[in-house]
Amino acid sequence: MLEKAYGDVVLSKTRAYEWYKAFKDGREVVEDLPRSGRPSKSSNEENIDKIKTMVLENRHLSLREIARGVNMSHESVRGILVDILGMRRINGDDKWMYENEKETTQHSSEFCSEHEPKPKKPRRSRSEK
Secondary structure (H helix, E strand, C coil): HHHHHHHHCCCHHHHHHHHHHHHCCCCCCCCCCCCCCCCCCCCCCCHHHHHHHHHHHCCCCHHHHHHHHHHHHHHHHHHHHHCCCHEEEEECCCCCCCCCCCCCCCCCCCCCCCCCCCCCCCCCCCCCC
16 A cells, blocks of 8 residues: 555565664664764874864865875765865855966865855956056
């Protein structure tokens, strides 16, 4: 009956019984619980502190430059910056760049935490002839 209503997205009978038992035994959340196993090598406090220090000293570093600096993969660094430190890449000049300017969007972008205001870049106007 559930398969008719929900199609392929319905839980199997076995999985439904497992969830029923888990909630009956006192589980209150549906999110994954912490698991045992080998901890991540890259997301330790030492690496998090190194990355945070590098970014706060120079917010214009690229992910690759940071990854080379801490000898980690690009994705591990991105995970620490975004998921753990809550930072994101900001491009402050998307609309105000002239073709002849040497600074590219990549060079002028910065890492900022969620609670920091967006960086301001002065708007340049063309001089009148």
